[in-house]
Amino acid sequence: MLLSFVKILFFFAVVLALALGATWLSETGQLLRIEYSGVEYVLTPVKAVVVLAILAILAWLVIRLLGLFVAFLRFLAGDETAINRYFARSRERKGYAAFAEGMLAVASGEGKLAQDKAAKAARYLNQPHLTNLLAAQAAETAGDRQKAIAVYRELLGDDRTRFVGIRGLMRQKLAEGDTHKALLLAQKAYALKPRHKEVQDTLLDLQTREHDWKGARRTLKDKRAQGDLPKDVALRRDAVLALQEASDVLAKGNSISAREAAISAAKASPDLIPAAVLAARSYVAQKDYRNASRILEKTWSVRPHPDIAAAYAEIAPDESRQARLRRFDALIRKNPDHEETRLLQAELLLAAEDFPGARRALGDLATKHPTVRTLSIMAAIERGEGADDSVVRGWLTRALTASRGPQWCCDKCQNVMHAWAPVCDSCNGFDTLTWREPDGPRATPAAASSTGAEMLPLLVGASGAAPATAETAPPQTATPEPAQPAQPKPAPRGMPNVAPGMVPRESDYDDYEPARTITEPGAGNGPVPDLAGKAEASPSRDAPPLVIPDAAPEPMPEPSPEVAPQNAPDLEPRMVRPDVEPPEEADWTEGKTRP
Numbered sequence: 001m002l003l004s005f006v007k008i009l010f011f012f013a014v015v016l017a018l019a020l021g022a023t024w025l026s027e028t029g030q031l032l033r034i035e036y037s038g039v040e041y042v043l044t045p046v047k048a049v050v051v052l053a054i055l056a057i058l059a060w061l062v063i064r065l066l067g068l069f070v071a072f073l074r075f076l077a078g079d080e081t082a083i084n085r086y087f088a089r090s091r092e093r094k095g096y097a098a099f100a101e102g103m104l105a106v107a108s109g110e111g112k113l114a115q116d117k118a119a120k121a122a123r124y125l126n127q128p129h130l131t132n133l134l135a136a137q138a139a140e141t142a143g144d145r146q147k148a149i150a151v152y153r154e155l156l157g158d159d160r161t162r163f164v165g166i167r168g169l170m171r172q173k174l175a176e177g178d179t180h181k182a183l184l185l186a187q188k189a190y191a192l193k194p195r196h197k198e199v200q201d202t203l204l205d206l207q208t209r210e211h212d213w214k215g216a217r218r219t220l221k222d223k224r225a226q227g228d229l230p231k232d233v234a235l236r237r238d239a240v241l242a243l244q245e246a247s248d249v250l251a252k253g254n255s256i257s258a259r260e261a262a263i264s265a266a267k268a269s270p271d272l273i274p275a276a277v278l279a280a281r282s283y284v285a286q287k288d289y290r291n292a293s294r295i296l297e298k299t300w301s302v303r304p305h306p307d308i309a310a311a312y313a314e315i316a317p318d319e320s321r322q323a324r325l326r327r328f329d330a331l332i333r334k335n336p337d338h339e340e341t342r343l344l345q346a347e348l349l350l351a352a353e354d355f356p357g358a359r360r361a362l363g364d365l366a367t368k369h370p371t372v373r374t375l376s377i378m379a380a381i382e383r384g385e386g387a388d389d390s391v392v393r394g395w396l397t398r399a400l401t402a403s404r405g406p407q408w409c410c411d412k413c414q415n416v417m418h419a420w421a422p423v424c425d426s427c428n429g430f431d432t433l434t435w436r437e438p439d440g441p442r443a444t445p446a447a448a449s450s451t452g453a454e455m456l457p458l459l460v461g462a463s464g465a466a467p468a469t470a471e472t473a474p475p476q477t478a479t480p481e482p483a484q485p486a487q488p489k490p491a492p493r494g495m496p497n498v499a500p501g502m503v504p505r506e507s508d509y510d511d512y513e514p515a516r517t518i519t520e521p522g523a524g525n526g527p528v529p530d531l532a533g534k535a536e537a538s539p540s541r542d543a544p545p546l547v548i549p550d551a552a553p554e555p556m557p558e559p560s561p562e563v564a565p566q567n568a569p570d571l572e573p574r575m576v577r578p579d580v581e582p583p584e585e586a587d588w589t590e591g592k593t594r595p
Helices: 002-027 045-076 082-108 111-124 128-142 145-155 162-176 179-192 197-209 213-225 231-251 255-268 273-285 289-302 306-314 321-332 339-351 355-362 372-384 389-400 453-460
Strands: 032-036 039-043 407-410 433-436
Touching: 002 045, 032 045, 039 045, 082 111, 082 128, 111 128, 128 145, 128 162, 145 162, 162 179, 162 197, 179 197, 197 213, 213 231, 231 255, 231 273, 255 273, 255 289, 273 289, 273 306, 289 306, 289 321, 306 321, 306 339, 321 339, 339 355, 339 372, 355 372, 372 389
Parallel strands: none
Antiparallel strands: 032 039, 407 433
C-alpha cells in the first residue's frame, strides 16, 4: 500500500515538473537563432525542443537504413541469413529432443537406444560437453566399457567436464579392480572438489584398502571439519587408523612413535581392544606396569575380551598362581557380572587347582549359554574333581556341536575372522568388526547331523541334564561342608532291538539275556559306572547291568532289503563306544572267556 502511494506521488511529481518546464519555456523571452548559408532561423524554446525531437527520430531512421544496407551487402557476400537461422533453429530443436530421449533411455536402462540418441544429438548439437557426457553414460549402460573410457578421456580436455571425466575413469578402474589407479584418480577428483561426499567416501575406502593410513587420517579429518561425520564416529575411526599406523610403524622398528600412536588410539576409543592391548604392551616394554594395568582395566570395564586378560597376564609373567589370582582381582572387579569375567575367574581357579571355586565362578553358564569354552571348562572341572571318564567325555562331546561363542564378526556381511582387522576381508567394510556371537547357524549349536554326532553323549557317557552346581557337586576335601551327591537316574531298561542310528520306540524294548555282565563290583577292574556316569552301580538296582563290549566286535551281516534289521532275532545288538577302540587284552578281560 505504501509503495503504491509512493509511485503515485512520483508520477504526479514528474508531470508537475514537465508542466512547470513547459510553462517556463513559453514565458521566457529568450530566442534561439540559427544561421546557415546566409539564412537566419529564429526559434522559440518550445519550437527548439520539437526540432531536437524530430532530429533524433531522423537520426534513428538513418541508422536503421544503414543497418539494412549493411545486411544487404552481407547477403551478397554469402553471410548468414534468416533462412540459415531457420534451419539452425530446426537442427537445435532436433538435437535437444534427441538429447532428452537419450537421457530417458539411460534412466530406463536401454543402453543401445541411448547410444543411438547420443550419436544423433552429437550430429545436431555443437555442444560436446553435453553430448559426450550422454555418450559416456550410454556406453556404461550398454556395457561398452572401452567406449566409456574413451569418452571420459575426451571430457578431461574441457574445464567444465574435467571433474566428471576423472570421476568416470575412477569408477571404471574400480569396476576393473585396479584400486591403485583408482586411488590416484580419486585423489585428483578430491583436489578438484574436496567437499564432494561420494569422492570423500571413495577416497577414504581406497586409502584403507591400500593401507595408506596417514592419508586416510587426513581425509577423515577433512570430513570431520566439514561436518560430514559425527564427532564420536570420527574419533572412533581415527583411533582405528591410528592403531594401524602404529602397527606399521612398529613393524618398521620405530617403537616410540608406535607407542604414542597406540596410546592416543586407546584414549580416543577405550572400547578398541587391539589398541588397548598394543598400548599396554608398549607400557610393559617401558616397565611402566601401573599405566599398563590402568589402561587394560579401563578397557575391561567397557568391553571384556580374552586378549585383555592375556595382556594383563603378560605384565607379571613369572608370578605364582595365588599371586596372579590376587592381582587379577582388580581386573575382575571392573566388570564382575560379565560372562567373560566369570569365564576368566573360572580359568584362574582351575590353574590354581581350586575346582569347587571354579565351579562356583562358572555357575550355570554351561546350561544357559553352552559354548565350546564353557563346556571345556566344565570338563576340566569334572576331571579335576575326579569324575569318571565318561562324564568328562560327555562334556567334551557336547562341545563338538556347541557354539564357539563370541568372535570377530562383520556387522555388514556377517563374515567371521580369526583376528581383528580394520577392514573386513570379505566385503572390505571399514571398522565393521565387533566382538559378538555370530548370527544365524554359527551362533547356535550344530543341528542334528546325518552322521549321528548328536548321539555321542549317549554313547560315551552322559554329562547330565545340567552341570553340577554347588548343591549337586560331589564331596570335596577342600570345602568344610561337602555337598550332597545327586541321586543317580535309573538306567534304561535294555538295549532296543533296532537298527543302528534309529530312534527306539517303546515297543522296541524287549527282555533278553545280555552277552556277559558283571554283577559284583569285585569281579571287574573297580566299580562299574552306570549309563548316567555316576560313581558306582549297585547290583540291587532295577536297571540292568552295563554291557561290556568285546575287544573286537564281530561285523554284523548286512540286512537284506526284504527283511528289516529289527526282525532278525539272530542279530545281537552291542554297545560300541565310537571314541575309543577297546584293546585286545584289557585288564578287565584277563581270566575270562569271551562269549
